[in-house]
């Protein structure tokens with residue numbers, strides 16, 4: 001092809017740009033915008049969530065594919081909430097694990113209701129709320145602890161601040177998704193006190209139990225870091241970090257699962273669920289989220305070989321009534337006692353079958369943070385969760401489950417049968 005033929009138009013285009021320099025600028029801008037949008041799906045849009053809270057993440061393909069779990073990649077609904085909640089729980093669990101390994105009292109102080117709280121509870125709550133404030137700044141929070149005891153105890157405050165300051169995920173991008181570090185001690189106290197919402201049936205409310213099963217935590221048993229999102233009173237996202245449960249979903253519940261835990265390697269699992277999307281488990285890690293696996297409850301073919309879980313603390317659940325219920329159902333195995341919502345996680349993955357929580361007092365009201373995550377995880381794994389009257393747990397009443405009494409959780413197919421035995425023994429029929 002003659003050289004002149006191809007050079008002609010090129011030369012005239014070059015002249016055009018020389019005579020109209022603004023064209024060069026416009027073209028460069030267009031190229032830049034195009035470049036940004038082609039990489040937006042993996043890097044830019046998720047970061048906008050940091051600026052716009054839940055508005056953006058809820059409608060974007062959850063953050064980066066590297067951190068997105070199998071569950072999250074399948075759908076975009078609550079994907080950002082699910083990812084942030086799991087990472088926040090994972091980070092908080094790094095703090096609680098550090099305290100768990102400490103010998104002695106773990107900085108325990110008694111609360112007004114005489115229940116214990118440790119430096120781990122305060123620190124984990126501060127870290128979780130820091131992530132929620134960064135990513136979903138408009139959401140309300142119902143959390144178990146408040147900062148009042150720390151304002152008057154400088155030594156306790158400093159100890160917790162050190163833990164909070166030093167705990168971060170060892171993956172920079174994952175840590176970035178949680179909004180980074182807490183600014184200073186005052187900020188830490190303010191974060192802890194953001195958990196004082198009254199809850200209720202309207203809007204988005206996160207509920208946090210930074211260490212569920214504090215007595216188990218102090219004893220060296222099971223405990224859980226629990227986080228759930230309620231929308232208009234219904235649980236939409238639930239996450240439980242259980243540092244002392246085996247990773248293997250198929251590992252049977254041993255009689256000693258609730259005791260003598262040493263935070264050994266190879267343990268630690270995160271359970272999660274999103275409404276209508278199933279339940280999942282994955283190893284509890286230290287950085288980005290590990291790959292998750294779908295979990296489901298085990299169908300009970302023979303009631304005689306079923307196992308049921310209950311609290312270690314006889315003051316939290318009536319153990320003698322539970323034994324009578326088990327006998328009525330023909331269950332032959334002794335109960336598996338363990339602290340915390342690890343019970344919900346354990347039956348959701350089929351390691352155990354039934355969870356009974358039978359009131360020990362007429363006046364005690366269960367707290368929403370003790371049940372919200374576990375309730376959704378069990379229901380999404382194919383279970384049914386009600387109180388002893390057969391009513392669904394109502395998380396829209398306020399900070400407590402004021403209209404419910406106890407918990408009966410079982411695979412959906414046998415829940416009716418279990419509830420009947422519960423009601424016969426409790427004289428509710």
Ligand SMILES: Nc1ncnc2c1ncn2[C@@H]1O[C@H](COP(=O)(O)O)[C@@H](OP(=O)(O)O)[C@H]1O
Pocket residue numbers: 115144209211212213214215216311312313315316317338339340341360361364366367370
């Ligand atoms: N009388 C009671 N009846 C039922 N639950 C109670 C109770 N007193 C305290 N609890 C709750 O039981 C939770 C522990 O449950 P479990 O026995 O399944 O481990 C505690 O959570 P924390 O440990 O977060 O304070 C606390 O909220």
Ligand SMILES: [Mg+2]
Pocket residue numbers: 209211212213214369370
């Ligand atoms: Mg609790």
